[in-house]
Amino acid sequence: MADVTTPESQPDTTERIDLGVEPDIHGTVTTAAGDGHGAWHVDDGHGHHTSTGLSNNKLAMWMFLGSECLLFGGLISTYMLYRGRHEGSPSPDQLYAIPLTSVSSFVLLMSSLTMVLAVSAAQRHDDRNTTTWLTVTALLGATFVGAQVFEFTEFVHEGLGFTTNLFGSSFYTLTGFHGIHVTVGIILLMALVGMINRSKVPGNKAEVVEMIGLYWHFVDIVWIIIFTLVYLIPS
Amino acid sequence: MSTDHAVVDGEIHEHLDGPGHDSGHGHGLTDMGYVKVAIVLAVMTGIEVALSYSGFPGYVFMPLLLILMLLKFVTVVSFFMHLRFDNRLFTWLFYSGLILAVLVYCAALATFHVFDPG
Numbered sequence: 437m438a439d440v441t442t443p444e445s446q447p448d449t450t451e452r453i454d455l456g457v458e459p460d461i462h463g464t465v466t467t468a469a470g471d472g473h474g475a476w477h478v479d480d481g482h483g484h485h486t487s488t489g490l491s492n493n494k495l496a497m498w499m500f501l502g503s504e505c506l507l508f509g510g511l512i513s514t515y516m517l518y519r520g521r522h523e524g525s526p527s528p529d530q531l532y533a534i535p536l537t538s539v540s541s542f543v544l545l546m547s548s549l550t551m552v553l554a555v556s557a558a559q560r561h562d563d564r565n566t567t568t569w570l571t572v573t574a575l576l577g578a579t580f581v582g583a584q585v586f587e588f589t590e591f592v593h594e595g596l597g598f599t600t601n602l603f604g605s606s607f608y609t610l611t612g613f614h615g616i617h618v619t620v621g622i623i624l625l626m627a628l629v630g631m632i633n634r635s636k637v638p639g640n641k642a643e644v645v646e647m648i649g650l651y652w653h654f655v656d657i658v659w660i661i662i663f664t665l666v667y668l669i670p671s
Numbered sequence: 672m673s674t675d676h677a678v679v680d681g682e683i684h685e686h687l688d689g690p691g692h693d694s695g696h697g698h699g700l701t702d703m704g705y706v707k708v709a710i711v712l713a714v715m716t717g718i719e720v721a722l723s724y725s726g727f728p729g730y731v732f733m734p735l736l737l738i739l740m741l742l743k744f745v746t747v748v749s750f751f752m753h754l755r756f757d758n759r760l761f762t763w764l765f766y767s768g769l770i771l772a773v774l775v776y777c778a779a780l781a782t783f784h785v786f787d788p789g
Contacts, residue, residue, distance in 0.1 A: 502768025
């Protein structure tokens with residue numbers, strides 16, 4: 437099978453149908469005339485051979501996210517192991533502000549909605565709505581990070597530093613790593629908005645937005661786990 | 672691959688008969704569909720928070736919290752990350768990493784007697 441994407445600026449996909457190939461919503465064209473050993477995936481006329489017929493970028497992103505599960509699995513496990521070791525500082529139950537964390541969780545959840553709306557707009561080639569939803573997503577992400585910084589500041593004032601005890605170290609490492617991931621996501625979102633505004637997105641624009649969307653949703657599902665295991669279930 | 676195509680205003684739209692197909696791309700939901708999914712997720716989060724304040728014994732509210740957490744996780748992955756509509760290879764890649772992580776770390780935690788009662 438072969439898999440060919442045509443550039444958005446050259447909507448010549450109808451001609452390719454006549455050649456016996458099958459385009460999809462992204463302009464991706466698939467044909468059964470392959471050599472049986474793979475497929476061609478072409479972005480803006482620059483093709484590459486893939487053995488699966490799927491986008492290598494998307495495949496790599498899912499593999500990356502699978503490996504990220506192992507990273508956060510390790511951090512969450514370490515926290516679960518050490519959350520009871522809070523000698524010399526208030527206990528987690530005394531420290532956590534569930535109302536604040538619930539609001540920030542809701543904000544991050546809604547940022548996943550705005551992100552998927554950005555992906556949807558990108559697939560419709562609607563640049564204006566794409567950049568609008570991406571910007572809203574970045575702002576919601578920044579709100580979440582701001583709430584986390586506020587929470588950390590409060591905890592330090594309460595006497596829980598990074599090296600105070602094992603609970604503090606594992607808590608700050610876990611939530612800090614997640615916060616860094618959110619921050620990286622915000623930078624990616626803003627960079628993408630800038631690239632779309634300057635029409636400098638390389639390759640298939642909808643796929644690039646989808647890739648960053650996958651990263652953003654992953655950050656959200658990690659928080660879904662952290663929120664329940666760390667904040668809602670007492671030690 | 673169960674797809675058909677229509678040409679509308681020079682653009683080609685793909686119609687899928689069901690989840691999973693060879694191109695690796697899918698329509699997903701409509702924008703309103705995504706909003707409905709987000710509302711469901713928000714309601715589940717509200718229930719989680721209410722449960723944590725409910726005062727129920729641990730053996731009641733902890734399983735409920737874990738079930739709600741898993742439901743939210745699967746909902747985001749299936750609908751927002753489009754795994755439900757995408758090629759199944761992506762599903763295998765992601766869930767194999769996830770399941771491997773859960774098994775490895777549960778085994779590691781078990782060696783520290785984290786799951787022992789009391």
